[in-house]
Amino acid sequence: MAFDVARIRGLFPALGDGWIHFDGPAGMLVPEQVASAVSTAMRAPVSGPGGAFPASQRAESIVTAARRAVADLTGTDPAGVVLGPSASVLLRRLVDAMSEGWQLGDEIVVSRLDEQANLIPWQHAAKRVGAVVRWGEIDIETCELPAWQYESLVTARTKAVAITAASGSVGTRPDVPTVVEFAKRVGATVVLDASYAAPFVPLDQPELGADVIVVSAQAWGGPAVGALAFRDPEMLERLPSAALEPGVRGPARLELGPHAYPLLAGLVASIDYLAGLDDAASGSRRERLVTSLGSAKSYHAGLLAQLTTELRALPHVTVIGDAMRRIPALGFAVAGKKAPEVAEYLASQGLCAFADDGTSGVFAALGVGEVGGAVRIGLAHYSNVFEVNQLIRVLEELR
Numbered sequence: 001m002a003f004d005v006a007r008i009r010g011l012f013p014a015l016g017d018g019w020i021h022f023d024g025p026a027g028m029l030v031p032e033q034v035a036s037a038v039s040t041a042m043r044a045p046v047s048g049p050g051g052a053f054p055a056s057q058r059a060e061s062i063v064t065a066a067r068r069a070v071a072d073l074t075g076t077d078p079a080g081v082v083l084g085p086s087a088s089v090l091l092r093r094l095v096d097a098m099s100e101g102w103q104l105g106d107e108i109v110v111s112r113l114d115e116q117a118n119l120i121p122w123q124h125a126a127k128r129v130g131a132v133v134r135w136g137e138i139d140i141e142t143c144e145l146p147a148w149q150y151e152s153l154v155t156a157r158t159k160a161v162a163i164t165a166a167s168g169s170v171g172t173r174p175d176v177p178t179v180v181e182f183a184k185r186v187g188a189t190v191v192l193d194a195s196y197a198a199p200f201v202p203l204d205q206p207e208l209g210a211d212v213i214v215v216s217a218q219a220w221g222g223p224a225v226g227a228l229a230f231r232d233p234e235m236l237e238r239l240p241s242a243a244l245e246p247g248v249r250g251p252a253r254l255e256l257g258p259h260a261y262p263l264l265a266g267l268v269a270s271i272d273y274l275a276g277l278d279d280a281a282s283g284s285r286r287e288r289l290v291t292s293l294g295s296a297k298s299y300h301a302g303l304l305a306q307l308t309t310e311l312r313a314l315p316h317v318t319v320i321g322d323a324m325r326r327i328p329a330l331g332f333a334v335a336g337k338k339a340p341e342v343a344e345y346l347a348s349q350g351l352c353a354f355a356d357d358g359t360s361g362v363f364a365a366l367g368v369g370e371v372g373g374a375v376r377i378g379l380a381h382y383s384n385v386f387e388v389n390q391l392i393r394v395l396e397e398l399r
Contacts, residue, residue, distance in 0.1 A: 002280040003295040009382045011273070012221075020387045023352040024378025025168040025329055027218035028199065037269035038223060041262035048258060059261050066264040067251065069271040070227045072286040073198065074213045075205040080230030082251040083259060083267075087195055087216035087226030092121045093254050094212065094228060097239040098160060098189065099125035107157045109188075111136035112365040113145045113172055114164045118193040118214075119361075122162050131159070136179075140366055143170040143321025147178035158188040165197035165208070169362045169376060171304075171326035173197065180209035195219045199274070199381065200300055200327045202293040205231055221381075222270030223263040228254065277381060300328040300379055303388060307379070310392045317395055320366065320374055328379035331356065331363065334398060339373030342398065346375070349394045353377055 009015055014029040021029060041062065047055035049063065067078040084090040108122050108131055126133045134153050138145050145163075154161060161183040166173045176192060183190045192210035194203055199220035205213060213229040230236060233250065241253040275285050277292035304326070311319050311332055320331040334342050339355035346353050354376045358369030368374045377391070 003299040005384050020351045022377045024380040028221040028380045030221050031273045034266045034269045038262045038266040041265035046261045062261045062264050065268045069268045073271050074203045074229040076229040080233035082228040082254045087214050088117045090226045090228050093242050095121040095125045100240050102129045104130035106131045106159045109134045109153050109161045112138045113167050143172050144323050145174040147175040150179045150182040154182045160189045162191045165194040166327040168196040170321040171329040172323040173325040176208050201297050202290045217267050223266035225263050225267045304328040307388050331374035331376050333374050339375050342375050
């Protein structure tokens with residue numbers, strides 16, 4: 001495997017701004033090939049689908065290519081790929097459609113590890129129909145999400161289980177297949193938010209077992225586009241349609257209005273970029289994705305290990321959580337300082353990072369808000385040892 005971070009850094013014009021970017025949880029920077037794909041598609045004549053002329057056919061080919069690209073990324077069938085303006089919007093449509101058949105007293109299971117975007121739609125739907133929300137709790141020391149608890153959390157009344165493939169706050173990757181196994185015993189639908197995991201680990205729907213995988217292209221430097229990948233495309237036919245046109249079939253049932261075709265062209269380019277992270281990867285795009293993301297996983301595991309070891313060596317810094325399986329994202333607190341103060345100081349030294357006040361999401365469950373919040377750090381494909389050393393140096397000076 002060959003993950004050449006110097007070569008990868010050369011793909012990102014935005015790195016020329018001189019800043020060190022640890023703001024990965026908000027989305028990676030955009031590779032040149034993605035920006036070029038979007039601008040090229042915007043210059044070309046593209047019309048609506050259904051016509052016999054080239055501009056219309058180009059629109060159809062872009063949508064088809066986007067479905068195939070997402071299917072390659074997730075290991076699913078292109079016939080089950082729904083495209084839309086963002087993962088959050090698509091998840092809201094999915095939850096609204098699923099909840100039309102729920103009744104008073106039905107149950108859904110969510111977790112404290114999930115981001116708000118994967119919690120609020122389920123909570124709103126439960127409140128609307130009178131369903132019960134049950135919570136998977138995290139270990140406050142390690143930030144693990146123990147899978148064994150789902151054996152009792154999931155009951156005969158459970159309609160859906162929503163879980164993340166990885167936390168963008170503390171990096172934890174839960175044991176999704178075991179959770180799915182418990183859910184399948186009662187026929188519950190499993191919706192997996194894989195947005196934070198997708199840039200760093202190969203996704204394989206047959207191995208994960210989830211009924212729906214949610215991804216956001218912005219997580220890996222793609223455009224503002226989201227997708228739902230269904231394990232069984234026939235599930236789409238059983239859901240109420242959200243489409244404006246009557247009688248539509250397949251993914252179009254959850255797609256509202258015309259597509260942003262240039263952005264879908266950028267989506268395809270962004271997944272091709274992922275497939276090329278390892279310059280020795282070969283074979284089909286799916287095969288290259290598995291190889292490249294496996295290389296990315298190995299590279300970032302080493303870089304994250306260095307970062308966490310050196311952060312823990314600083315007496316005034318507390319790293320939050322210590323999960324065994326994780327992506328390169330973490331939160332930390334600095335003794336005597338509130339998170340916004342730390343983030344502002346990092347910015348004054350040319351480092352980009354976000355402060356979280358700890359009043360919602362996983363940090364709220366951990367009580368981090370009581371100590372002034374946490375700073376969120378996310379490594380990206382272009383992160384390197386020099387940048388990690390700079391972060392440690394700056395934090396050493398922050399006393």
